[in-house]
Amino acid sequence: MPAKMAPSRLIVHVDREDLYTNLEARIRYLHSFLNFSSKDIEALTSGAKYIKALIPAIVNIVYKKLLQYDITARAFTTRSTSYTGPPPAEDAASASATAAAEQLSEESPQILHRKHFLRAYLAKLCSDPSRLDFWAYLDKVGMMHVGLGRAHPLHVEYVHLGVCLAFIQDVMTEAILSHPRLALPRKIALVKALGKVIWIQNDLMAKWHVRDGDEFRPQGDEEIVIEREGYLNGKKILDGSDDEEEGAANGHTQGSPSRLPRPSSASASASAGSAPTRPFAAMAAGVDGLSIGEKPAGHKTTSAEAA
Secondary structure (H helix, E strand, C coil), rough: CCCHHHHHHHCCCCHHHHHHHHHHHHHHHHHHHCCCCHHHHHHHHHHHHHHHHHHHHHHHHHHHHHCHHHHCCHHHHCCCCCCCCCHHHCCCCHHHHHHHHHCCCCCCHHHHHHHHHHHHHHHCCCCCCCCCHHHHHHHHHHHHHHCCCCCCCCCHHHHHHHHHHHHHHHHHHHHHHHCCCCCCHHHHHHHHHHHHHHHHHHHHHHCCCCCCHHHCCCCCCCEEEEECCCCEEEEEEECCCCCHHHHHHHCCCCCCCEEECCCHHHHHHHCCCCCCCCCCCHHHHHCCCCCCCCCCCCCCCCCCHCC
C-alpha cells in the first residue's frame, strides 16, 4: 500500500471560536493574513512625524465630508444615524433635530470636540502596534459606536463607519504619496502599513455589527466597568484626550464615564497580566527603541530622505 503523501503546502489552523472570544487570537489571524510584520511597524514608527503633521488638515477634510450629509451630521445632534421618526412637518422633535443638524458647522462646539478626539485617534494609529492595548483600543472604538462603552450611548450604523474609514484612508494615502520630502519606497511602505491598520480597524468595527459567532457569545448581560473617555482598562490610551473638554462640549459634568464590558474569560488573560503586555513584540525585532525619525541599524539614508 503506497505511503500517504504529506500536503504540498502549509496549512495554518485557525480556531473559529477563538476568533469571536479571544481578541488576541483574532488579531494574530488578521496580522498573519495581511502579512503585518516588523516592516510595517518600522514604517509606522519612522513615518509617524510626517503623519502627525498632516493630521489637522486630514481631520478638517473628514469633518467637512461628514457634515455634507444629513444622516451623518444628524449623529452629532441625536447620537444616532438610525433615527426613524416621522418627517419634520409631522413631528416637532424631528424638525428640531433636522434643523440642529443643518445648523452645525465645522466651528460648532460638538464638532470641535470630535475633531479633538479624531486627531488623537489618528495619532494613535501611528503609535506602537506591537502592544495588545493598541488593538484593544481599536476594538473599543468599534464597541463605542454600537451604544456600548459610553455613559451617553452613540449609535452609528456600519455603512457610515465603513465608508468613513475608506475616506480617511483615501485622504491619508493622497497626502502621503504627494509628500515632497519622503522617498517613494518610504511612501509605499507607509501607505501599506496604514492600510493594514485601517482595515483591521474596519474588521473591529464590523465585528460589533454582524451576527457571526453569536453562538460563542455569553448569554445575559456582561459585567460593566465604568471608565473615562480615552481610557482602556484604567489606562489613558489617547494622548491629548481630555475629559473636561468632553464635559464642556456635551453639557455634562467633568469626568463623564463610559461603560466598558469586561473581557470574556477566554480573552481576559491577555489584559489581566497572564499574557505578555506586548504579545506582538516578536515582529518588532530591530524596531524597539527606535525614535521617531530615526532609522534602524544598517539603514542607508537616501538623498530624498535627507532633503
